[in-house]
Amino acid sequence: MTELNQTTSAEEGALKRIETPAGTVEYAEDGAGPPVVFLHGLLMDHTVWDEVIPLLPSGFRYIRPILPLGSHRVPLSADADLSMDGMVGLVADILEALDLRDVTLVHSDWGGSLFLTALGRDERVARMVILPCGAFENFPPGLPGKMATLAVRLPGGITLAARQLRIGWLRRLPMLWGWMINKPVDDERMRRWTDPVLRDPRIRRDVTKYATTSFEPAELVRKTEALKSFDGEVLVLWSPDNRVMPPAHGPRLAELVPRGRYAEIPGAAVLSMLDEPQAVAREIGAFLTAAPGD
Template identity: 35%
Template sequence: MGISTSLGTTHEVDLPGGRIEYHDTGTGAPVLFVHGLLVNADLWRGVVPGIAAAGYRCLTPTLPLGAHRIPVPDADLTPTGVADLIADFLERLDLTDVTVVANDTGGAITQVLLTRKPERIGRVVLASVDSYEGFLPQPFTLLPLLARIPGSMRPLTEAMRIRALHRLPLAFGWVAKRPVPPEIADSYLLPSRNSAAIRKDLRRFLTSAHRHYTLEAARHFGDVRVPVLLVWAREDRIFPIEFAERLARDLPDATLTLIDDSYTFLPEDQPELLTERILEFTRLHATP
């Protein structure tokens, strides 16, 4: 199991919440990629090369959301704690005027970050993300309930040995329109299958994943001072376009664009089109 070489050099960094792994490639203005639940930096393997080639420095951390390889037993793994972990990452690497690109659960965490510690953020791309009452959305609302049952994570992760089950709604079936390549699915699923410590981290995040975090963030959207691009999958099965339209109304400087032939995992289903939208947005809102 390994992270895609297209993401660049692998590094580790010690943060107040624990050590995380990240990948770094390209030079220029920084772009930070934020993945969601039970995936890792590999989600961005089809997007990062095009962004880096266009003259940007691309940083893809693997956050402790269940597909990470370094346990963080002392970290605060509430959505607020993970948002603060990202803020600490930006501070440790002294990154400013950052473009943050987020997908799925990573978008909920980014909304918390944006309304809590926005100082180093220059612009944000939310690509089919949890928001408002949709954190976590159906059918994934079952996961926090399961996480409250001791020992429940292991049977779930063991079941994912059966690749045919990957197309179920509770796995990748409703988030990726096309089958996730086996080696990438292994990158996402093996850490929690192989490590009790990783499963414990996953449980801690899941038991705290509640819509009050996204609803609280939404209360502060009027204070957001950076441009936001909402890139949504027109066929999204878990985040209706109505949520994107609501975000576009509530965020002061937001633009909505739709992408066809994709589910929630836009970086998996349509990496080239997502790359184009990100580059158009960063060029339009480049710092003089």
């Protein structure tokens, strides 16, 4: 695969591009060393990790791809498969395009990448950190996920939802972002995240492909439980007080994987990297620098 450099505006910082079978994907990269890949959820991008990255230990290569979940600025190919399985495959294709091996993969909010093992695409992943995310039968996750899925299925619904997210008091409603984060999300960040889906019908096309995926609960549980065969170390870093990703799912995930460890970020909602960036960085940093098996 070809890797291309792209310098964006000063506000967005320097992004790079890679080519995957599904199309062009942008990503941010910091540092050098063993690769750590951070993922994100619906209607957000790599900047959700901005407060955490500077607090992490040096000696690692921190990579943040922008997934086609509505806040990406480069549309993927018109024929790209962006169903759940297609999105999981895209994550694997990104790791391949960057020729990454022994990756520490950090999951957050969108839990589809937990299915890499079920689909036989986890060969480049050595370790995982799992923050609150969809798992087992919790797809789409909680009230916000179900409302987002409903919005995408209605004519003009995704545009209306994105515009509502730009209004502070509406954004704080439980059906939107009220249960996703405890701290206020600044207007500038939310404008950044909603701009692409409001501006470009091809971005709306991409996110609609994913959000209209049909989910079968039994299959979702089966694909999550395939993690039983993942033999790498796993840190499950859950927020027990959140109201979107069931608190019981954190310990359940940690017990599921053979080499799992459970830790908590008290007082945080789903997006603990925004609510408690120092605590999240401390736990991830300790995990990255610990001796194998420690």
